[in-house]
Amino acid sequence: MAEVMTNLSRKEQVIRMAAELFKEKGYSAASMRDLAQKLGIEAASLYSHIKSKEEILRTLCFDMAAEFRASLSEVEKQNVSVSEKLRLGIIGHVKVMAKDLTASAVFMNEHRHLSQPYLRDFLLLRINYINRFKTIIEQGVSSGDFKKDIDTKLAVMTLFSSLNWMPAWFSPDSTIEPEKLGQQLADMLIDGLKQKA
């Protein structure tokens, strides 16, 4: 038990460092020797902890995916108005990202380096997640909460684009809390910039 804990802890340390490196240099440009150096060990020693470079990427991508899905499931259960549901979905997404900005950045930008069949699985998970948001928006259009002439595909892609670049510019030592940031983002996307006449 204690050994398992220690092992996991060391393995997780490797994965965390790898996430930082992948975020900084990109998956392909980050070498196992770079990673080893960051940990103060030899490259070959990494393989006491992980099976391969790609296994690290898989872990990072699929763990994040699971968190996003869990967050959205929680929101879907709630019995609230559509625009509130969208708002909660956005806030949940932001919170998950904020919990680990580094892993989020890797999840967002490096997943394409997964090999098959993992890449396919990953993309399926992602499209499912996006479609669940799209459904919320469509419900809003039907119910009259949102404008009737909205292109829902465009809307949902815009939404995700805004969300997904957050790790690139949001600094972890920012004074603003994730909850608040999500709130503001939701406001902006739902209500727009313009002063109501």
Add this chain to the structure above:
Amino acid sequence: MAEVMTNLSRKEQVIRMAAELFKEKGYSAASMRDLAQKLGIEAASLYSHIKSKEEILRTLCFDMAAEFRASLSEVEKQNVSVSEKLRLGIIGHVKVMAKDLTASAVFMNEHRHLSQPYLRDFLLLRINYINRFKTIIEQGVSSGDFKKDIDTKLAVMTLFSSLNWMPAWFSPDSTIEPEKLGQQLADMLIDGLKQKA
């Protein structure tokens, strides 16, 4: 003269193919042998046309940057309302991207592989461009066109995030014209999703 044309044409062909490859696999994962194969020649033959792999990336990034800046300068000259100016800026940005989606994707996702001092120069250009958009939004807040409680930094980053992921999901054979897409995007960001009460 004719020789120069031919030379340029072939060099541009190399750069175009490289853009596709860089977009697909990422700059680091794309090898010069991959690129050569796409052109039906040997890797070493590429060096009759270009100085180095990074020179290609530089060309792609800085040429796109110049186009974005030119587009925005055009808009800034116009004597129109603030929200119209923002709208025009967005449409211009979308049009520039749509003219070459492949190069845009590289510009967006691969610029970090530039070495110094080019990377620094690139980032300075980018921040200048972003700040000019931010100024427009700030003017809108001052003039009362936009809401007073807007976080302009958040607003401008959200704007760019939405814009910048477009190359990733916008298909070139889409029926929608860039002009129209830019229009819709601007509507969404400025007016929001919500039906006005």
Add this chain to the structure above:
DNA sequence: TGACAAAACTAACAACTGTTAGTGGAAGAA
């Protein structure tokens, strides 16, 4: 035809890639 430039070729380089095999030390449990 001959000259010239563009654009391709072959061969090779040094460095770097992810990964494996096999080894040994350290620490805790028996």
Add this chain to the structure above:
DNA sequence: TTCTTCCACTAACAGTTGTTAGTTTTGTCA
């Protein structure tokens, strides 16, 4: 003590990387 597990090591592999030097083919124009 001895056994086991974790975690590091050295040495080496086969393949790939960007790039160079030098040469030959190709096409155009005088």
